[in-house]
Structures are given as C-alpha cells and as structure tokens.
Amino acid sequence: MKLIAGRFGGHGLKTPSGHETRPSTARTREALFGLIDARIYLEGAEVLDLFCGTGALGLEAISRGAELVTFVERKREVINYARENAEKIGVADKCIFIQGDAVEYLRTYQGPALDLIMADPPYKLDAMKEMPDLAVPHLDTDGVFTLEHSSHDWFDEHPRLMTSRSYGRTIVSLFRPPLPPEDEAAGDATDDVESAPESSPTTS
Numbered sequence: 001m002k003l004i005a006g007r008f009g010g011h012g013l014k015t016p017s018g019h020e021t022r023p024s025t026a027r028t029r030e031a032l033f034g035l036i037d038a039r040i041y042l043e044g045a046e047v048l049d050l051f052c053g054t055g056a057l058g059l060e061a062i063s064r065g066a067e068l069v070t071f072v073e074r075k076r077e078v079i080n081y082a083r084e085n086a087e088k089i090g091v092a093d094k095c096i097f098i099q100g101d102a103v104e105y106l107r108t109y110q111g112p113a114l115d116l117i118m119a120d121p122p123y124k125l126d127a128m129k130e131m132p133d134l135a136v137p138h139l140d141t142d143g144v145f146t147l148e149h150s151s152h153d154w155f156d157e158h159p160r161l162m163t164s165r166s167y168g169r170t171i172v173s174l175f176r177p178p179l180p181p182e183d184e185a186a187g188d189a190t191d192d193v194e195s196a197p198e199s200s201p202t203t204s
Contacts (some may be wrong), residue, residue, distance in 0.1 A: 001056060003089075004030050006063030013085045015054050016078065024120055024148060028167045029060060032146060035165065035174055036116065039144050042066050045115035048138075050102040055082030055095075057118045062091050066116070070096040072105050103127045106134040113140040123150040132175045136160050145175040 001013045004026060024032070036042070043065035049058030050072050058069035059082075073079035076099050086092045098105065102121065117135045121128065128149060135145040144162075147155075148170055155161050155173050164173040 001054070002026070003056075003060055003063050004033070006060070006065065008059070008063040008089045008091075011063075011089050013054055013056055013059065014081055014088070016081060024056065024170070025168070028148070028170050028172065029056065031165065031167055032057075032118075032148075032172050033060060033064065035163065035172065036144060036146065037064070039162070039174070039176075040115060040142060042116070046112065048072070048114050048117045050106070050117065050119040050135075051121045052082055053078055053120070055085050057120060058082070058095070059085060059089065059091070061116065061118075062086075062094050063089075066094070068094055068096070070098060072098045072100060072102045074099070074101055103130075103134065106131075106138070109138055111138075113143065114138055115140050115143050117143070117145045119146065120148040123152070128153050132158055132160060132173075136175055136177050139177045141177060141180065143177060147173045147175070149173065 001015050003009055003011045003013065042061055045066045047058060047061045047066045047069040049055065049069055052058055052071040052073045055071055058071050062069055071079065071082050073082065079097055079099050083097050086095045117139065119131055131147050132145060132155060139145060150169060151171060155164065160175040160177065162174040162176050164171055
C-alpha cells in the first residue's frame with residue numbers, strides 16, 4: 001500500500017498480514033480525497049481518522065497538507081503499524097495515536113471542532129447508522145464527515161448527507177453540519193445531495 005498524492009505520494013506503508021484490517025483500496029482512497037478536496041482545504045486542517053487501521057487515510061491527509069491527525073483504533077497491534085508508518089515518513093509530530101473504541105471516542109469527544117472526520121469501520125458495525133449523528137456535531141462549520149460502508153446501509157434520507165458514491169462494493173458517503181442560519185436558504189437552493197449512489201468513472 002502506498003500514499004497516493006501530496007508531499008509523501010508514492011511512499012509505501014507497512015501493513016499486517018492476514019485479516020487484521022480491511023484497508024481502502026487505492027482507487028477508493030483516491031476517489032475519497034477527490035471528493036474531500038472539492039469541498040474543504042486540507043492545508044492546516046485538523047483531522048480525526050476513526051477505525052484507522054494502519055493509518056492510510058490519516059497519513060494521506062497529512063501528505064496533502066493536514067496539520068494534525070488523531071488516529072483511533074481498537075487493536076493495539078494494528079495501531080502500532082499506524083505509528084510506525086508515521087515515523088517512517090517523518091510525520092509523527094503531526095499525529096496523536098489513541099488505542100480505543102472509535103464509537104465511544106466519538107460519544108465522549110470534547111475537543112475542538114474538526115475540519116475532517118473519516119471513518120472506515122467494519123461493514124457489520126452495530127453503530128453504523130448512528131455514525132453521522134455522532135460525528136457531525138464535532139465538525140467545524142465547513143467541515144466534512146466521510147463514512148465508508150456497504151450497500152446494506154443507506155443514508156439517503158439523512159438531512160446532513162451531501163453525496164454518496166459507490167466504488168465496487170464500497171460506498172462513500174459525505175456529510176456536513178447544518179449551515180449557519182443566514183446561509184440556510186441559499187444552501188437549500190444549491191444543495192448537492194444525491195439521492196442514489198453513482199458509480200465512479202472507470203478511468204482515474
């Protein structure tokens with residue numbers, strides 16, 4: 001696995017053998033960050049990478065300019081890979097590593113508002129439907145929450161959904177916080193919510 005773009009694009013990441021993690025494919029990560037880059041500036045961003053696995057998403061954010069990423073992963077042996085990968089490319093000073101339950105971390109989070117929250121949980125996560133409502137309140141006004149999930153979970157009716165896109169068996173859904181009251185009317189007229197996922201282009 002390699003970082004895709006930015007300052008550290010092309011750098012390889014260490015991953016465990018076996019089935020300890022289900023990392024996003026390079027195609028999905030590239031598409032995901034294309035959606036993110038179209039909506040927020042990553043330069044100087046504060047990011048939360050939930051169910052971080054080996055840290056690919058959070059480190060990709062750093063490569064593209066994020067200032068600080070907090071990585072949360074339940075398994076100690078897996079988050080150690082994320083730490084090693086950060087040290088390998090020399091960005092450990094931009095990282096906070098937390099071994100613990102990602103859902104509980106969101107439930108109890110009391111830190112500053114975040115620019116970007118990313119979650120790539122197990123597809124059978126019991127709290128999957130709760131994830132947007134747990135994450136969105138912790139976003140800055142212009143922040144984005146990204147959630148990777150399977151076709152068994154749909155968020156079409158969620159009021160904070162911006163868009164959903166399908167990439168193979170993975171669906172990426174993006175959510176945003178409510179607009180400020182003065183912008184709400186304009187936002188309603190230009191809302192880009194898509195009621196059904198659409199396939200990504202076949203070419204990169």
